[in-house]
Amino acid sequence: MxxxxxxxxxxxxxxxxxxxxxxxxxxxxxxxxxxxxxxxxxxxxxxxxxxxxxxxxxxxxxxxxxxxxxxxxxxxxxxxxxxxxxxxxxxxxxxxxxxxxxxxxxxxxxxxxxxxxxxxxxxxxxxxxxxxxxxxxxxxxxxxxxxxxxxxxxxxxxxxxxxxxxxxxxxxxxxxxxxLVVYHRRAGGQSQHSALLALAPKSDRIQNALAYAKRNLDTPLTVGELAEAAHLSPRQFSRAFRAETGQSPAKAVENLRVEAARLMMEQSRHSIDIIARQTGFADRDRMRRAFLRAFGQPPQVIRRNARAELVA
CATH class of the missing domain: 3.40.50.880 (Class I glutamine amidotransferase (GATase) domain)
Known part of the structure; x- marks a missing residue:
């Protein structure tokens, strides 16, 4: 024992x-x-x-x-x-x-x-x-x-x-x-900060739309799709989304994609091209620009640092 x-x-x-x-x-x-x-x-x-x-x-x-x-x-x-x-x-x-x-x-x-x-x-x-x-x-x-x-x-x-x-x-x-009803057992390398938590949506409708987005990051995720998930018209949805989160739907989806891509970069052996496709960036150049906006570093540096930490 x-x-x-x-x-x-x-x-x-x-x-x-x-x-x-x-x-x-x-x-x-x-x-x-x-x-x-x-x-x-x-x-x-x-x-x-x-x-x-x-x-x-x-x-x-x-x-x-x-x-x-x-x-x-x-x-x-x-x-x-x-x-x-x-x-x-x-x-x-x-x-x-x-x-x-x-x-x-x-x-x-x-x-x-x-x-x-x-x-x-x-x-x-x-x-x-x-x-x-x-x-x-x-x-x-x-x-x-x-x-x-x-x-x-x-x-x-x-x-x-x-x-x-x-x-x-x-x-x-x-x-x-x-x-313990732990929704997702997090690996140690995961960030302490959550894109969903930062958005802090107040209504069930906007929360449902974000949950839908997180489940379908590999798809284009148009405003129309997210509005449908929230049971609102596209115009109502865009207005309500910005009022509750302070961001546009497009920016919020990019943040969710960056968070998912970073986790895959750190914890998987998938190529950058595969990660870009699976997280909805379509190509590595678009993902690279999003990483630079979010972290000030390209995906390759994030992966290299994660591997160096693992070796250490």
Missing amino acids: QRIGFVVSPGFRVMSFAVASAFEFANFEMGEPVYEVHLLSETGGSVRTSLGMSVATEPFGAANFDTLIFGRGTEAPTPGLIEFARQAPARCRRIAATCLGAFILAEAGLLDGRRATTHWNRARDLQARFPKVKVEEDRIFIVDGQVWTSAGMTAGIDLALAMVEQDLGADVARAVARQ
């Missing part, structure tokens, strides 16, 4: 418990207790969460764990917590940090020379405070040797699912994702 230790401190986010659920449902899928989860804190006892409720924890001790996962609370980490993190590599197989927990690992020196990520809103702060860390602010999670780091909030679930896949295989990880 693998012992998983969640290290918490006062004011930690309740969302952290969602990470533990991945291991809970892995036990359910396996039909036996594969993982044993423990909540740890420096002194043990009751620890208050960010919502004001309290949880019971075990104190740091000499016990070994297969995996230690650090989350940061609202208070500055104590010397005892930093020292516990510093000693972690000698006592466990994997060390992880979700969201701002990366600051604890960085202060303990565990991220020196390593690639790491954290919540996008604090990534530049992490880089400024700890220049020896190779911070990648636009990643869901990163694995560098025995150290795992994830972005904020729900990205911790993606990290935990990747751990389950490493331990028990892809089929079990997919089954756990279904139990």
Whole structure:
């Protein structure tokens, strides 16, 4: 049985418990207790969460764990917590940090020379405070040797699912994702930012049109088609779309295509021509211009950087 230790401190986010659920449902899928989860804190006892409720924890001790996962609370980490993190590599197989927990690992020196990520809103702060860390602010999670780091909030679930896949295989990880009603299990290299989230449509009709577009990126996707999906006339649709998203339908579709193409560039071996066709750009030149507008880099550079990260 693998012992998983969640290290918490006062004011930690309740969302952290969602990470533990991945291991809970892995036990359910396996039909036996594969993982044993423990909540740890420096002194043990009751620890208050960010919502004001309290949880019971075990104190740091000499016990070994297969995996230690650090989350940061609202208070500055104590010397005892930093020292516990510093000693972690000698006592466990994997060390992880979700969201701002990366600051604890960085202060303990565990991220020196390593690639790491954290919540996008604090990534530049992490880089400024700890220049020896190779911070990648636009990643869901990163694995560098025995150290795992994830972005904020729900990205911790993606990290935990990747751990389950490493331990028990892809089929079990997919089954756990279904139990958690995770719509799409994201790979670590995926961007923290979502084109759909940025558009933030308010009505079901515009949301339906965008969902239709995302499912059919390989087709021309005219305003008439999207309007039909929204059950509006083309004129009504264009007016409502811009009012809700601040963008034209054409620009929004391009953003969706760029997001899908970038993911394929990073995670597949398809040629650039195939990716351009499958994401609706029709040809590589059109896709190249869209990438330059969105990222300031052509597709080839995005792919080369992704492969270099994988080798590293």
